[in-house]
Structure formats: C-alpha cells, structure tokens
Amino acid sequence: MPRKKRTQRIAILLLAPSLILFIVFGIVPMLGAVYLSLVNWNGIGHQTFVGLSNWVQFVKDSSAWHSILLTFEVMILTWVIQTPLSLMVGIYLAGKQRHRSWMGVIYFLPLLFSSVAVGLLWSYILDPNFGLVNTLLNAIHLKFLAANWLGSTRPGLVLWTLVAIVSWQYIPFHSLLYQAGRKQIADSLYEAARIDGVTFWKEFWFITLPQLKYTVVTSTVLMLTGSLTFFDLIYILTDGGPNEETNVLAVNMYNTAFNKSMIGYGSVFAVVIAIIGIILSIVMTKFTGFRKLESQSEGV
Template identity: 40%
Template sequence: MSTVSRAGRPGFVWVAPAVTFFGLFALLPMLAVVYLSFTVYDGLNPPRWTGLDNWTRLTADPLFVESLRLSFGLTFASWVLQTAVALPLGVWLAGRPRSRAVLAALFFVPLLMSSAAIAVLWGTLLDPNFGLASVLGPLIGIGDGNIIGDGRYAFAAVILVIGWQYMPFHTLLYQAAARAIPAQLYEAALIDGASRWRTFRSITVPQLRDTIITSGVLIVVGSMTTFEVVLILTDGGPGTATRILPLHMYLQGFRSFDMGYASALAVVLLLLGTALSLLIARVTGYRKMTSQREGM
C-alpha cells in the first residue's frame, strides 16, 4: 500500500526540496541584487531608490569598459589554453600503462588546493625578490623578473595560473569520456591503416564532442565569475591591467562601499554569463545531444 501511495504522489512533491533550496539561496538573492542595482546603498544605511542612475553610470565608467574587455579576453584565452592542453592530455591519460596513472596523480594535485592557496603559491613563485621569477625572468626577456608587476605580462600570468588551476579538472572530464569510447572504433581504424593523428581527428574528437561542449560551458562560466586568484595575486594591478569585471564589482562593493553600483555590475555579469552559455548551447546544438553509441 505504501508503494502505491508513493507512486501516486504528485510530481511537485518530489521536486519541492530542490525548488525551495533554489528559491531561497539563488532566486531571492538574485532578485535582491536586481533591486539594489536601482538604489544607492553603502551596506550600512537603508537603500535609497535612484532609478536608472547606476545603469547610466555604466556607460560613463571607463573601468567598466576595461574590465569587460579583460573578462572577455580572459574567457577566450582560458577556453583556448585549457581545451588545447586538457583534451590531448586527457586522451593520453586514458591509456592503461602505470606510468600514466602516476603522472595523472601528480597532475591532479591542483584539484586538492583552494583558490587562495594557489594564488599564494604562485604569488611566492612569481615574487621578483626571492621567487623563481627572479631566475626565469631574465631568460624570457624580463630583466628584473617582476612579471606580475609589469602591465605587459601580468594578465598573461593570471591566465596561466588560472589555467594551471582548472586544467586538471577538464583533463579528468576528457579522460573519463575517452575511456568510454568503444574500442571497436579504434580496431576498425587500425585495420584500415589509419595513422594516430587521423584516428584522433576522425574518431576521438567527434566522440568527445559533447564533452568538449560541456567543458567549454564550464570554462566560460567559470572564467566570467572567477576573481579570488586575481584578487590575491595582483589585486587588479599593476594599475588596472588585471581588473576583470568580477573584481571590479567586488572592489566597488566592498572597498568603495558602493553596493548599488556593484549590484548593477553583478547583474551585468549574470546576464553575460547566461547569454554566453545560451549562445554556446545554441551554436553547438547542446540541447540536441543524443547518444553517440546507438547501434553499438
């Protein structure tokens, strides 16, 4: 009788906990931020409605334009770098030799570290006084080794550090997906005399299409919202060379105590992240994903 009773429950009963959790901890805060974006609020006194003042201020804020450009640059560079490294490395680690398992264990160490720990670690390594940068700097044309203190190289350093942090995760995605590819496909390619490059291009990459799209969405959303590493490593400097949009929002809200304007920046960030994710889903056909093992 209890089984029948459970089976007869309306569908909303089963989703009620998840919907409640999402409403309390995601939807309500988002609505609150949207409201604050139309107010002047310093975090202490009650918000005061000002209409579209914060939104018109966006168009006149040169730091907003610069931070937006840097965020797009970080997103694109992260996608290119992390995909170019994680995809072939994940496929290679999907092999069976024990040496690959040992290398994989070492490579996945950054997954165990927090963003703050990674930023502190690389801040020490890139210190021009006693870090490795003082040795490596002259070798790459930076005489004093002040990589994160030079506006020409700081942004590239941030991209590399963030890539080092997240590439193991995406490598793990590709490794798992590569191991799920049917061995019959590779056996047929071997019989046909296909080279390794042709096999990788014609079998492995098409079979990993859905994983590539999923990884790309995660990289885009993550790059548009990350700021802890930049905050600790460069604090947006030198000058504004690494002041990406999430960091600009944080500095406006928690250092300038301009919560209203910071809320407007947060809404822009939310809209951009959502729009980019939907664009990727639309262009790549993410919503039409089907099994690639039908008929196997």
Template identity: 35%
Template sequence: MNKVMSNKLLIALYISPALLLVLVLVFIPLILSGYYGLMEWDGIGDKTFIGLENYINGLQDMKFWSSAYHSFLLAIFSTLSLGIYLVISFILASKIKGSDLLRKIYLIPMLLSSVAIAQLWIKVYNPSNGILNVFLKQIGVENPPAWLADPSLVLFAIFIPILWQYAGFYILIYYAALKNIPESLIEAARIDGASAFQIATKIKLPLIKEVVSVTVVLAIVGSLKYFDLIYVMTSGGPNGASEVMASYMYKLAFSSYNFGYGSAIGFLLLIITLIVTFIVRKLTTPKERIEY
C-alpha cells in the same frame, strides 16, 4: 518505493529542501541585486530610487569595460588551453605506462584551495626571492620582470596559475569521455588500416564532441565570473591592471561602499554571461546526437 514516488505530496516534500535552498540562496538574491542596482545605496543607510542611472553609468564606465576586457581575455585563453588538455587526455587515454599516476598528478591542483594556490604563486612570482626570478637570474637574465607589479605582465602572470588550477578538471572530463568510447569502434578502425592520428581525429574527437562543447561553455562562463586568485594575488592591481568584472564588482560594493552601483555591475555581469553562454551553446551544440 513505487508507492512513494506516485505520491505528489511526497515528491513535493522531497524536492522542497533543495528548492528552498536554491530559491533563497540563488534566485531571490539574483532578483534582489538587480533591484538594488536601481538604488543609490551605501549598504547601510537608506536606499534612494534612482532608476536606471547605475546601469547607464556602468555601461559608460571605462574601468568596467577594461575589467570586462580582461575577463574575456581569460575566457579566450582558457578556451584555447582546452586544446592542450585534449591532447594530454588523448595521450593519457592511450595505454601508456604510468598514465594512472600522471592523471592523479594533473588532478592535484584541483584539490588545493584557491587561497593556497594564490599564496604559492605569490611566492613563485616574488621579484627578489621568488623561485622564478632566482631561476631566471641563474640562467643569466639581468633584470627579470616584477611579475605582479608590471601592468603589462600582471594579467598573464595570473592567467598561468588559473589555467594550471583547472587543467586537471578538464583533463579528467576528457579522459572519462575518451574511456567511454567502445573499444569495438577503435578495433574496427584499426582493422581498416587507420593510423593512431586518424583514429584520434576522425573517430574519437567526433565522438566526444558533445563533451567538448560542454567544457567550452564551462570554461567561458567560469572565466567570465572568475574572482578568487585575482582577489588574493593582486586584488585587481596595480591600478586596475588585473581587474576582472567580479573583482571590480566586489571592490565597488565592499571597499567603496557603493552597494547600489556594485549590484548593478553584478547584474550586468550576469547578463553578459547569459548572452555569451547562449551564443556559445548555439555555436557548439552538434546538430545530430551520436548514439553508440
């Protein structure tokens, strides 16, 4: 095997399928969509070069900024919810009864496809027959809101299934990180008389800081480019009240046949995500590495 690994040609051959796929499916389209953003193009006919006009329009487009605002709101909420997941994983990682089963239960939403989740929650939120409003009526609420039709509620009504969908994923990551902490450290702390709360906050939390920082980046980036549930549940409506950047981009390119402008918005989305990722990494990366 050593002989294989020292052969440069063979190494190139090994990585070429993956490299080719990444190039063809990720990097070339990335560059192309930046380029299409410079065009006035309906996606079918001829392209006309119009310079930076699409990008300038994008920066002045109130609809784009309101969808960006919604995306950032989602990012904030998913970052905050990480705290809850952390607490849950602390509980799961301590030796309580049935933690194994609970862990699996938390993971189930992850296994469902986005469309199935969307359909499920559309039914839950149905204003007259949905389980939520039927329940609210039972306990005496006169006029329960129409969750997906009310512009002031719709965004938060969709956030809940989005957070629910990914909860299991983060809990699993935290759980694995917590399980990775050597038992001897905890043992030592306990002998020194540390309480369970102190062990959690003073010992375990600092030890998994790096993992937390990675999940923060994951949550923020994932939120900024989020699309699935929004598209299926409301397609950004009513009148843009639940539009996020990715769904706005889709609408421009595929419903309005404005491919050039849609590409420009897509490219702006990429730039925004890159900047935010950079800042978040800067802020959260721990100064020193921890070695067990």
C-alpha cells in the same frame, strides 16, 4: 482523483526544503541585485531610488567597459590555452600503458588545493625578490628574463601570468573530463582504422575528436562560465591591479560594492555578470544541444 492529490501533496512536501532554500538564498538575491542596481546606497545610511542612473553611469564608465572586455579576453585566452593542452593530457592519460596511470597521480595533484592556496603558492613562486622563478633565472644567468610577474607595467605580462596560473590550476580538471571521454570510445573504431593504416593525426581528427564532441562542449561551457566568475585567484594575486590590468568584472564588482561601499553601483556589475552568464548558457544550449548532453550524463 484523491490519490493524485495525495501524491501531489507529498511531492510538495519533499520539494519544500530545497525550494525554500533555493528561492530564499538564490532567486531572491538574484532579483534583489536587479532592484539594488536602481538605488544609491552606501550600505548603512539611507537608500534612495535613482532609477537607471547607475546604469547610465556604468555605460559611461571606462573602467566598467575595460572590465567587460578584460573578462572576455580572459575567457578566450584561458579557453585557447587550456583546451588543446587538456585534450592532449586527457588522451595521453587514457592510454593503457601502466606508467601513464602513475603520471595521472601526479597530474591531478593541483586539484587538491583551493584557489586561495594556489594563489598564495604562486604569489611566492613569482615573488620578484625571493621567488623561485626569478632566483632560478638569476642562477642560470638569464637575469634579463626575470620580471615582476604580478606587478609589472609591461603590457599584457600580468594578464598572461594569470592565464598561466589559471591553466595550471584547471587543466587537471579538464583533462580528467577528456580522459573519461576518451576511455568511453569503443576500441573497435580504432582497430578498424589501424587495419586501414590510418596515421595518428588522422585518427585524432576523424575518430577521437568527433567522438569527444560532447566532452568538448561540457568542458567549454565550464571554462567559459568559470572564467566569467574568476574571483578568488585574482583577488589574492593582484586584486585587479596593477593599474586595473586584471580588474575583471567579478573583482571590480566586489571592490565597488564592499570597499567603495557603492552597493547600488556594484549591483549593476552583478546584474551584468548574470546577464552574460545566462546568455552564454542559452547560446551554448541552442547551438550545441547541451540539453541532450544533460540527459546523457547519468550521474557519475
């Protein structure tokens, strides 16, 4: 019995630093957001408890609903664009030909830059006057295709531009996952299929894709939760504009809380982000056995 007690005490000692830091800077702020969503506060003056009135305001706020819909739209669009491309690139890179590993050196280069760096780079590439894309289009006499990529009022254009930039930044990461997954599939599976003369597409549908099931799930979870929290890139590129066209939840929250100094109302956005995030992870866990996956992923 005393031995067990001693073990317990050492466990508490070893876990203490992590627990304290995580509770103070992770759990407490999360609960704090729930509390702050119930007060009116400009960050300096008096806090007044207002109950659910921020929430009522949120439900009536068309800009808030727009942000929610937009966030889901971004989630779906980025998934639909990135998943097939990442799969293709990953499978391509897993091939044994030597030149493919050299391609890999190039393909993963975007991973070396922060979202801020990627945002700045693309804002200059897409600059309406001096940017690479428009100058190039002018030079090859396709001037009618040139556009104000990040400021246009043409519906959907800015959103699609953002989705394209997001894909450029993150497809390398997801193809890295798919490459690793594809490399784990036993060659024997393919050899048997090849003896039977199976076509490339059948091989993909009946061997590769089912074997990559867990990778698809991991990549999907990361894409969905990732796009729920897109902030850096959008903040740098459009700051939610033009006309709120890219005003996703995270950006709307930041501007509401820190630029309009509506700490309480901004916290409603924060809680909504957290709720969507938690629902997403519960759904993914339930329907896909992500937990099983977690126990399967052994470190690197």
